[in-house]
Amino acid sequence: MNxxxxxxxxxxxxxxxxxxxxxxxxEEQAKVDEKPLEKMTKSxxxxxxxxxxxxSEKNHDLYLRSEAEIENLKKRNRKDKEEWVKYANETLIKxxxxxxxxxxxxxxxxxxxxxxxxxxEGVELTLKGLRDILGKSGLQxxxxxxxxxxxxxxxxxxxxxxxxxxxxxxxQELQKGYMLKERLIRPAMVIVSKGSADDxxx
Numbered sequence: 001m002n003x004x005x006x007x008x009x010x011x012x013x014x015x016x017x018x019x020x021x022x023x024x025x026x027e028e029q030a031k032v033d034e035k036p037l038e039k040m041t042k043s044x045x046x047x048x049x050x051x052x053x054x055x056s057e058k059n060h061d062l063y064l065r066s067e068a069e070i071e072n073l074k075k076r077n078r079k080d081k082e083e084w085v086k087y088a089n090e091t092l093i094k095x096x097x098x099x100x101x102x103x104x105x106x107x108x109x110x111x112x113x114x115x116x117x118x119x120x121e122g123v124e125l126t127l128k129g130l131r132d133i134l135g136k137s138g139l140q141x142x143x144x145x146x147x148x149x150x151x152x153x154x155x156x157x158x159x160x161x162x163x164x165x166x167x168x169x170x171x172q173e174l175q176k177g178y179m180l181k182e183r184l185i186r187p188a189m190v191i192v193s194k195g196s197a198d199d200x201x202x
Contacts, residue, residue, distance in 0.1 A: 092133070092137055095133045095136075096130065096133060098129070099126055099129050099130045099133065102122065102125070102126040102129065103123070103126050105122070106119055106122035106123055106126065107119075109122070137180075138180050138181040139178055139179070139180055140178065140179045140180075140181075141176055141177070141178060141179075142154070142176070142177030142178060142179060142184070142187065142188045144170050144173040144176070144177065144188040144190050145170055145171070145172060145173045145190075146169065146170065147169070147170050148168055148169060148170070149168050149169070149170055149190065149192045152184070153177060153179075153184060153187055153188065154170065154177065154187055154188050154189075154190050154192075155177075155187040155188065155189050155190065156190055156191070156192045157174060157189050157190065157191060158191050158192075159191070159192050159193070159194045160191050160192070160193060160194060161193075161194045161195070161196065161197050162193045162194070162195070162196075163196045163197070165193040165195070166193065166195055167193055167194055167195030168192065168193065168195075169192070169193045170190045170191070170192055170193070171190075171191045171192065171193045172190065172191040173188055173189070173190050174189040174190060174191065175188065175189040176188055177189075
């Protein structure tokens with residue numbers, strides 16, 4: 001004889017009602033947050049004030065931490081910049097040191113009166129090496145002698161009458177001028193032709 005088993009699938013109305021009546025704290029809080037301030041109870045207003053105060057304190061703490069991090073970054077960048085400026089010429093100086101060694105060696109070998117020519121050759125080679133090193137760093141000589149005078153690159157010390165050179169042409173370079181890449185760092189000191197005496201009389 002077969003027994004008949006009944007399975008009740010319908011939800012109990014009483015249990016369902018109880019579940020609906022019991023809302024979670026998050027849902028209750030959401031309703032409080034959505035409620036206009038003028039409709040809140042005193043306890044709800046106090047709770048709202050406490051929440052806003054907590055948020056404000058967290059934001060203020062975050063602001064202070066951000067300010068501290070920014071200040072640390074500034075200090076670190078300032079220190080890095082000072083270090084860079086302090087040792088910016090380190091590579092160039094290392095390359096110039098052998099030139100100094102050569103000059104010292106040339107001087108030490110010049111004690112003999114018969115070594116004047118050797119000293120001259122040593123100094124010329126050392127000067128060439130120094131020019132090569134500075135040239136790699138972007139140093140260039142300003143063209144002067146035989147060139148038209150240009151106040152942007154030349155400093156005229158005096159003018160001189162010359163029958164064979166037209167007026168405004170540089171006759172002599174007294175001190176070399178230099179450019180570092182595209183920037184003039186020292187103008188060339190020159191003597192400029194005034195042209196022939198007849199030109200000046202006219």
